[in-house]
Amino acid sequence: MKVKFNYYPGGKRKALTMSYDDGQIFDRKLIEIFNKYGIKGTFNLNSGNFDREPFINSSEIKDLYKNHEVAVHSLNHPYLTLIPLEDLAEQILEDRKNLETLVGYQVRGMAYPFGDYNDILMKSLPSFGIEYSRTTISTRGFKLPNNFLEWHPTCHHNQDLIEKWKEFKNSNDKRQMLLFYVWGHSYEFNNHNNWNAIEEFCKMASSDESVWFATNIEIVDYINALKNLKFSVDRKIITNPSSIPVWIDVDGESVKINSGETVYFK
Known part of the structure; x- marks a missing residue:
C-alpha cells in the first residue's frame, strides 16, 4: 500500500494564502475585498503603532480581522538582527501579548520586519512561541517550505500576479501539494492607485474550486497534522491524533482521516 501526503482539505491539491504587513488603515479596504471573494489573509501587525x-485602532482589530489571522511583526518594526537579544525578546513577546489580548487567541506566526533575519534570529523564534515566519524573498514557485521559520513567498503582489496565477492554475503536478503565497502592504494599492488589480486577482482566484483558501497558520497546522499521523509498519493502520481532519493519498485515492480517528486498510 502506497501513502502520499499530497492533499489539502477536501482532497484539494492547491492552496492560496495571502500575507500583508504593518496594519495601516488601508487594511480595511483590502479585507473588504478579501471578504467579498472568500480569500483568507494573514495580517502581520506592529502593536506599538x-x-x-496612518495605523489602525486597537479597538477595531478583533472585528476587522475576523475570519483572518493576526500575526507578529514586532512591537515597533526595527531591524531585528541589529538589536540586543533582550530587546528582541521584548519586540516579539510584547507584540504577541498585545495582539493576543485584542484578538482572543494564541498568536503563533510572524513576518520579519524589512524581511531582515539571520540564523540566530530564526532559531530563537520557537522560544518565543513563534511557529513560522515569512521572509520577503520571492521564489516565483509553488512549493511548500522546508522550514516554516524561513518561509519564502511565491511573489509580491506587484510581480506579475495575474500571469503567475495563470501559471499556478495550469500546473498539473499531482505528486505534491502546491501553494501560491502572495505578500505585500495594503498601502501600496493606495500609493499606486491599483486597487482594481487586487480585486481582479481575488475575483479570478475565488472562481477556482480546486484551491483551498487558507491563512498562514492554517497551512502550518494542516501540514503538521499530516506529519503527525501515526502508521503501522505495513501502513495499513493509520491514526490521526491531531485536532483537525486530514486527507491523504492511498494507492491513488483521496482518503479523509478525521480527528482522533484510526483507519484500517485491508
Whole structure:
C-alpha cells in the first residue's frame, strides 16, 4: 500500500494564502475585498503603532480581522538582527501579548520586519512561541517550505500576479501539494492607485474550486497534522491524533482521516 501526503482539505491539491504587513488603515479596504471573494489573509501587525495615523485602532482589530489571522511583526518594526537579544525578546513577546489580548487567541506566526533575519534570529523564534515566519524573498514557485521559520513567498503582489496565477492554475503536478503565497502592504494599492488589480486577482482566484483558501497558520497546522499521523509498519493502520481532519493519498485515492480517528486498510 502506497501513502502520499499530497492533499489539502477536501482532497484539494492547491492552496492560496495571502500575507500583508504593518496594519495601516488601508487594511480595511483590502479585507473588504478579501471578504467579498472568500480569500483568507494573514495580517502581520506592529502593536506599538496602533491608535495613531496612518495605523489602525486597537479597538477595531478583533472585528476587522475576523475570519483572518493576526500575526507578529514586532512591537515597533526595527531591524531585528541589529538589536540586543533582550530587546528582541521584548519586540516579539510584547507584540504577541498585545495582539493576543485584542484578538482572543494564541498568536503563533510572524513576518520579519524589512524581511531582515539571520540564523540566530530564526532559531530563537520557537522560544518565543513563534511557529513560522515569512521572509520577503520571492521564489516565483509553488512549493511548500522546508522550514516554516524561513518561509519564502511565491511573489509580491506587484510581480506579475495575474500571469503567475495563470501559471499556478495550469500546473498539473499531482505528486505534491502546491501553494501560491502572495505578500505585500495594503498601502501600496493606495500609493499606486491599483486597487482594481487586487480585486481582479481575488475575483479570478475565488472562481477556482480546486484551491483551498487558507491563512498562514492554517497551512502550518494542516501540514503538521499530516506529519503527525501515526502508521503501522505495513501502513495499513493509520491514526490521526491531531485536532483537525486530514486527507491523504492511498494507492491513488483521496482518503479523509478525521480527528482522533484510526483507519484500517485491508
